[in-house]
Amino acid sequence: MSECSHYAPMLTARPGELPAEDAAALQRHLDACVHCRALRATFLATEGLLAEGLLAKAAGRDFAPFTDAVMARVARRHSARGRVFDWVTHHRVRTAISALVPAFAAAALVVYLHGPTPDAGQGSQNLFELTSDCGVTTVLKTDQGPVVLMGDDDGDDGT
């Protein structure tokens, strides 16, 4: 790799971004290389202009409806999330085994137990299938942790 190729990625480093040794080596190279000096000058001369250009484009757009649109989205999101949070809060006070009546009657509650750790050194994977009223969910137990796969009936949007 020529020297220019080596130093090219360093040309627009800001103060402190290069280790002192590299910064010194870069400066020595720039002192000796007219091409890299010119290239660096070009880059530095145009720094900041891209930001100016994009901000100018943004300034040219009408943002009058923006805030209201954001708040409308916030309101929609909040109403969707309320259902999940309500269920989680309700569920907290009961055991996982007991049957519950969350707002989502079609919910599939799958409970997994942490089994004994497989023998060290032997990568093992144990496959389980757990069945609920709403389908079969697959759990792959590995040394690195469980992998939970949705069943064919899981994930329907309920509409």
Place this chain on the structure above:
Amino acid sequence: MEADDLSLVRRARAGDDGAFKALVVRYQRKVYAVALGIVRDTDTAWDVSQEAFVRAHAHLAGLEGEEAFLKWLFRITSHLAIDAVRRERRSLKDAVEDVPEAELIGGGEGILSTPLGLDPGDNALRRELASRMTAALEQLPEIHREILVLRELEGLSYEELAERLGIQKGTVMSRLFHARKKMQLLLADYAGVPAGGAADEGKVERSKS
């Protein structure tokens, strides 16, 4: 006296929608600019920037300590913008590691700084060049747009870029170089300079002003 970000964030966390709206109004254009630089399409940028604020609202509690609101908001924005682009793209990202020798030579020397003689006081020239650069940005590959926008608008350091993009610092530096070089080549037309090709040392065609 205008409230600072911290007090607005605290009030917004407590449920003050007016405070959150003030943050939206304060940063909507900057957020849009970041999104636009990455996704290119104005409608997508509009959507991404709105969604960024929505997510910020949802996760205000996750804004830790004294982390600057804008920096955090920019991070959400760039993630959403990058996601939006990747949903649409078909080709894999380039893995940029080395800097080919030929790329260093093409374009001549100082095609922008010397012929245009950028005078910080020449606002019209700056505006025109800024506009050209924005247009040229749209022609760059996604990974180069991303890194330039994050570097130039958000001002991220090499380390921050590496962390944000999940790449090594060396790759950040190479990728930035490639991005800037491509930008320069795209702007060569504007400067009336032949883009690419072997260097003819010291001899560069200048545009007539």
Place this chain on the structure above:
Amino acid sequence: MSQHRSFHPFRTLIAAAALSAAAFVPSEAAAAEGVPARVRVVKASRAAPAQLDPRLEDVRKQISALAWQRWELVSDQTPTLTQGQSTFVDLPDGGHAALSIVEVRGSVVTIEVAMAQKNTQSRVTVEKGQRLVHQVAKEKDGVALFIVVTPWP
């Protein structure tokens, strides 16, 4: 599938393992401590060529048995998961997953993953050093979504 609002008893098969019922009683007395976690949203595809995002290298072995062969990191965050409060993770399909802690016992944590739009939730126990890989969107056009939760990263 018709929606019902009435009570439904669940039929659940318990995996053969040392059953520790206490581990699955959400204990009010359990420390409401936060558990720092790394949460990654991953897009998995059956399309060739096989490729693993380098930022998912640590999950390679865990997902090696699965049919999807292209794994792409969509988002990466490090929230602190807490008991009784959901941490929402946005998914690229517009949905979101809600994560919370059921119980912490030393270096073992039970995590609840709920997806409101899909009416599913699950509770999974992992040890420090392990990761939970959980599918959060059904496969569509050969692409599925997962979250990877690493407690105490």
